[in-house]
Amino acid sequence: MEITEYSKKSKEYETSLLTAKKKSDGIYYTDVDLSLKIIKFLNIPINASILDPCCGTGNFIISAKCLGYNNLYGSDIDKGAVDFCKKNSGVSNIHIVDSLSNSGDIVLKKIGLREKVDFVIGNPPYVPISKDITINTFDYLFLRNVKDSGSNLFIAAIYRAFELVKVGGGISYIIPKNFLHVSAYSILRRFLLREKRIRSIIDLGAYFKNVRGEQIVLTLANEYSPNNNIEFFSYRQGEFVANTLVPQNFFSDEILLFSNVYDFKIYKKLKSSYKKLGDICTGYVGRGKSKSPNAIAGKNIRKFSFKNVPVPSNGNKIFIQNIYSAEAGIIASFAGNMEASETVTVFTDGDEKMCRYVLGVLHSRLCNYYLMRFCFNGSKLTMHADAKYLKKIPLIINTGTFTKVISIVKLLENISYMCNEWYEAVEDLNNIIYETYNITIEERKYIDTQVRLIQSEKWNYDK
Numbered sequence: 001m002e003i004t005e006y007s008k009k010s011k012e013y014e015t016s017l018l019t020a021k022k023k024s025d026g027i028y029y030t031d032v033d034l035s036l037k038i039i040k041f042l043n044i045p046i047n048a049s050i051l052d053p054c055c056g057t058g059n060f061i062i063s064a065k066c067l068g069y070n071n072l073y074g075s076d077i078d079k080g081a082v083d084f085c086k087k088n089s090g091v092s093n094i095h096i097v098d099s100l101s102n103s104g105d106i107v108l109k110k111i112g113l114r115e116k117v118d119f120v121i122g123n124p125p126y127v128p129i130s131k132d133i134t135i136n137t138f139d140y141l142f143l144r145n146v147k148d149s150g151s152n153l154f155i156a157a158i159y160r161a162f163e164l165v166k167v168g169g170g171i172s173y174i175i176p177k178n179f180l181h182v183s184a185y186s187i188l189r190r191f192l193l194r195e196k197r198i199r200s201i202i203d204l205g206a207y208f209k210n211v212r213g214e215q216i217v218l219t220l221a222n223e224y225s226p227n228n229n230i231e232f233f234s235y236r237q238g239e240f241v242a243n244t245l246v247p248q249n250f251f252s253d254e255i256l257l258f259s260n261v262y263d264f265k266i267y268k269k270l271k272s273s274y275k276k277l278g279d280i281c282t283g284y285v286g287r288g289k290s291k292s293p294n295a296i297a298g299k300n301i302r303k304f305s306f307k308n309v310p311v312p313s314n315g316n317k318i319f320i321q322n323i324y325s326a327e328a329g330i331i332a333s334f335a336g337n338m339e340a341s342e343t344v345t346v347f348t349d350g351d352e353k354m355c356r357y358v359l360g361v362l363h364s365r366l367c368n369y370y371l372m373r374f375c376f377n378g379s380k381l382t383m384h385a386d387a388k389y390l391k392k393i394p395l396i397i398n399t400g401t402f403t404k405v406i407s408i409v410k411l412l413e414n415i416s417y418m419c420n421e422w423y424e425a426v427e428d429l430n431n432i433i434y435e436t437y438n439i440t441i442e443e444r445k446y447i448d449t450q451v452r453l454i455q456s457e458k459w460n461y462d463k
């Protein structure tokens, strides 16, 4: 069958599945356009054996066949998908196998393979393990590893892939992007960083429209190489675009998606030169808890003031809108001793001076760039300005600029919201923060451009 016809029929099969089954088994097939691109990108030797252990209707298999590969294998738990793939792809080595519950040895045997394969590819299911979604094995150590590494079927699939692939062989999986930074996945991430070679990471953005979050293509080699560089790519206008190379040993846990060498250079400079906000400000940072009808809600906050109440002069709290969008950046105000509801992130510190200084830093272009790129890992989705992210922001107190920042913040609290003078004051604030953090002119230009590309016109201070 011709590949476009195959793709159409595969979509029809996917649509025919019940929504509940799709969700419980994580059935969202990769379109052949993307699977073709991934296989071309991987540049696998033409005689290599390739296995997709959760192959669904076989979009990766048919793409590989189309590109001239013929040593192809697939398995899936869904009989309908396996039948479809066998019938329409002309590849016979496709079997109904639970490749997550069974160990690699058993899966290989069931597929009729005597040895491990050269390459494992695919898009495993992303489903949290629960009382309804289980992995049926008595292998206590395997289950424990999966549980400790985030308890999700895609985590099980990565562990199983190492049981299926030869030493030195490759694994390339589409997985959720938050694998790179969410702490629940830390154990597997650290295992990969310390014991395997991470060849490349492609940032796909929110590619799968019906799947929550964003996705990456993670490509690994089943070996360790001490001087490995990870290659970072993004997906733009249908192409994989090379961004930068970062030594694997630069990362000890979280993996940040650097867009280019500038990002990497600025990150290193800020991270190595300054302490984090969480190390300096040790007061409460977390959601508001008040149920009072007078409590301030996130939507009542605007940059440096409130929509419905005046900014207090004394106290020790900042209120930050908990919903963070890259288009608007941080929206926060000095809040004195007021109460906040749960749509607000409350920051408390010793006194009003420190609060106003931090408020100035939070609104700066530098801080929003840092948050977007390095705390939210370049996500374009709506995020939460939660304590765990805010605490990572580098904080420097420079006696020369501390009082200047505070007086600009006070000015912004007292003049008309978004008048010309207001925009000018925000721009002054940006410049002082750049100066405080020793950001060079070249770096400023880069950060300004990057933030303007993402922020809405409304916040473009050069009016």
Ligand SMILES: C[S@@+](CC[C@H](N)C(=O)[O-])C[C@H]1O[C@@H](n2cnc3c(N)ncnc32)[C@H](O)[C@@H]1O
Pocket (backbone or CB within 6 Å): 025, 026, 027, 028, 029, 030, 031, 052, 053, 054, 055, 056, 057, 058, 059, 060, 075, 076, 077, 078, 081, 097, 098, 099, 100, 101, 122, 123, 124, 125, 126
């Ligand atoms: C996200 S879909 C991707 C399918 C295919 N690799 C693709 O990219 O189009 C995940 C697939 O995993 C299969 N699956 C779920 N649990 C499985 C298991 N325990 N063993 C084998 N396959 C499984 C589902 O049936 C589904 O076909």
